[in-house]
Amino acid sequence: MKIIADCYDIQHLDDYLNCGIDRLILSPPTTSIRPVRVFDMSEIKNMILSIHEKQLEVGFNMLNFMMEETIGEFQDQLLFAKKMQVDAIYFSDMGVYQLAKEIQMENKLIYQPSTLITNSNDASHYLSLGLKNVVLSREITFDDLKRITQKCGGEVVVFGRNPMMHSRRRLLSSYFEFIHQKDQSDEENLYLMEENRDEKMPVFQDETGTHVLSGSTFCLFKEVDQLKNCDFKIEGKGIDEEMMIQASYDLHQILDHTINGIEMFEQYQRKYPKYNINDGFMYKKTSLVKEVL
Amino acid sequence: MSRIELLSPAGDLERLKIAVLYGADAVYIGGKKFSLRSRASNFDLDTIQKGVEFANKHGAHVHVTVNMIPHEDDLEDLEDYLMELEKRGVHAIICASLSVLKAAKRVAPRLEVHVSTQHSTTNSKAVEFWKSQGADRVVLARECDLNEIKMISKKTPLPLEVFIHGGMCISYSGRCTLSNHMTNRDANRGGCAQSCRWKYRMLKEDQFIHDPDCLFSMSSKDMMAACYIQDLIDANVCSLKIEGRMKSLYYVATVIRAYRMLIDRCYEGRVDEAFMSMILDELSRSENRPTSIGFYEGLPKANDQLYGVNGAGVTQEYIASVLEYDEQSQIALIQVKNHFEMKIEVEVFGPKYTKKMVLNDCFDMDGNQIEVANKPMQLLRTKIPFKVEKYDMIRKIVDKTNRNVY
The missing domain is CATH 3.20.20.70 (Aldolase class I)
Incomplete structure (x- = not known):
């Protein structure tokens, strides 16, 4: 059972090591989405060497959609990853799988389409393609999550904001243009709040389009010790590095049974009100449709 | 090919x-x-x-x-x-x-x-x-x-x-879970609430930066x-x-x-x-x-x-469907779809034609002449001076300069 998290700053490698992280995810340009930080390829080369030197694994964020004209860039990054012995490549577009298969590195791939791995049949079918792993969707119940991991393993996101929407459009720039305001789409710490609700949902725009994250932070600390046969992922986008390190450390302690997950979950709810910690869809049925409302 | x-x-x-x-x-x-x-x-x-x-x-x-x-x-x-x-x-x-x-x-x-x-x-x-x-x-x-x-x-x-x-x-x-998150309705299982088309305020840190007269939307x-x-x-x-x-x-x-x-x-x-x-x-x-x-x-x-618009409007141009037509008497049985008055200019159309005409008097099934057709699904008879068929439709001719779908 590994703990996987994003790399914010390679200077903090010892901190990552000390909090129990087993795999650090690096985000290269163009091919990544929702990166906590984008590193250029020359930086990444040195980072991989440093991370491997500490006996940690390296993951690559290649979760962006591959458009026809960017196939070459994805191909180059896969070749680079192969040469540098990157341990895991996160992807969400089956075109990336096809490219990886052509250079016999599909066994390094982890499929993370965010919403599409919602049952054990699909998880098994994708794993049977020779993938290293699949990341299970978050909008399923805990019962389903347990059943899927029991049957076929998988990687489970246990902490982070939920990515709710990814549009290829530049929605923030369009809005500022429409209301004749200076384009503030590059600004950090932008939020959306539905007109009748008070949840502050992070929103940002970059070269991959516009992303909306949940205002709440998903936390599975009280459930993790019931999950076997899977790896645990902490997603950094929308949370700061200090929070990520703390959450990794505490997750490690819970898995070691040094601390109690239920208590820790409750403590997080009290201690980090700005993160609005909750258990996401774990105990919610989302099968409602309009007729039955 | x-x-x-x-x-x-x-x-x-x-x-x-x-x-x-x-x-x-x-x-x-x-x-x-x-x-x-x-x-x-x-x-x-x-x-x-x-x-x-x-x-x-x-x-x-x-x-x-x-x-x-x-x-x-x-x-x-x-x-x-x-x-x-x-x-x-x-x-x-x-x-x-x-x-x-x-x-x-x-x-x-x-x-x-x-x-x-x-x-x-x-x-x-x-x-x-x-x-x-x-x-x-x-x-x-x-x-x-x-x-x-x-x-x-x-x-x-x-x-x-x-x-x-x-x-x-x-x-x-x-790849969207907005609907799941905001309404517990799973977009990928038939429940999409189109939360993207709702209106949102926008903040930078804790300061509102949206235009209050035109909220942000992803529509x-x-x-x-x-x-x-x-x-x-x-x-x-x-x-x-x-x-x-x-x-x-x-x-x-x-x-x-x-x-x-x-x-x-x-x-x-x-x-x-x-x-x-x-x-x-x-x-x-x-x-x-x-x-x-x-x-x-x-x-x-x-x-x-x-921005400021949530759904598709209804034009109400479509006023009736043709159910039957008697070529000899030129009387059509039509079904009312939207409100209309008599003697208005309409287009009758089918898969391969469109013809204009002034709508003739309409009569209900008891033979009473109708002044205004305002009961959706009501069956009426009216004269149409050219051949029409079941599934043909009748629509108003709308002056688009004043057309406002919303």
Whole structure:
């Protein structure tokens, strides 16, 4: 059972090591989405060497959609990853799988389409393609999550904001243009709040389009010790590095049974009100449709 | 080379018939199970069979959406269902789950399997993947522009289907959980609440920065790609898809008829400015939101978005359907669809004609003359001085200068 998290700053490698992280995810340009930080390829080369030197694994964020004209860039990054012995490549577009298969590195791939791995049949079918792993969707119940991991393993996101929407459009720039305001789409710490609700949902725009994250932070600390046969992922986008390190450390302690997950979950709810910690869809049925409302 | 397919949505059997009669080569419908668009009046198996029989009689096909992203218990009975679809003559299923694709190939091999746009396929390598898994067609993501569609089509080993008309998800399709999060309704299992089209305030840190008179929204104008049909034919795309299984009879009739005329003219090489203008005018009569060209020319811009508008309005131009016609007496039995007064100028249209006339006096089934038709579904008799047929429609002629759909 590994703990996987994003790399914010390679200077903090010892901190990552000390909090129990087993795999650090690096985000290269163009091919990544929702990166906590984008590193250029020359930086990444040195980072991989440093991370491997500490006996940690390296993951690559290649979760962006591959458009026809960017196939070459994805191909180059896969070749680079192969040469540098990157341990895991996160992807969400089956075109990336096809490219990886052509250079016999599909066994390094982890499929993370965010919403599409919602049952054990699909998880098994994708794993049977020779993938290293699949990341299970978050909008399923805990019962389903347990059943899927029991049957076929998988990687489970246990902490982070939920990515709710990814549009290829530049929605923030369009809005500022429409209301004749200076384009503030590059600004950090932008939020959306539905007109009748008070949840502050992070929103940002970059070269991959516009992303909306949940205002709440998903936390599975009280459930993790019931999950076997899977790896645990902490997603950094929308949370700061200090929070990520703390959450990794505490997750490690819970898995070691040094601390109690239920208590820790409750403590997080009290201690980090700005993160609005909750258990996401774990105990919610989302099968409602309009007729039955 | 076979001609490009015009693929229509249909929410029920009546709309399926209209789609076929007005020129669709194929119609996609949802079954009672495993399908998105829960508000569409989805088809049970017997109705699917009736739809298939009707479509086949007119040389058209029926595709059934099996496109939900199933959760752990949702796959029960899937194989039986797929076998039933095959047995009842369905031509293809549209799916987004690899499990559904594999099950169809295993238990119902005569069904074509089309990979849904829910999978957001944006490149030829992904199409290659779907071919390796046994898929017969891929529906490209609406995020592809015309050049990308052309490039993919040149390299692709599978027939491609693209959207040309209708509503657009703001997110890459199938990857959105806004509805799940905000309403507990799973967009990938038929419950989408279209939360993207709601209004949002915007903050920087804790300061509101939106315009209070025009809140932020993620609502896109509908797509209308009539100007690209010739390009798509030239690009060897196999199917042109209209969005909207929840749209009305009138929408299906007007949109399908317009694209049918346009596609046929493209093949005849006779699309001039006047004809195109007529087609665009015709498409503007349907109940769309305001339209734009989607991604066909690249990233949509500010004026391709909608702010302060949530849904498609209803034009109320469509006032009656023809149910029967007696050629000798020239009396038609019509069914009221929207409010109208007598003696107004109307257009009567069918799949292949449009004629103007002044609406004659109408009489109810007891023979009483009507002053105003204001009871939807009421049956009336009226004289129409030229031959009309069942499924023809009557609409008001609206002065568009004052037209306000919202």
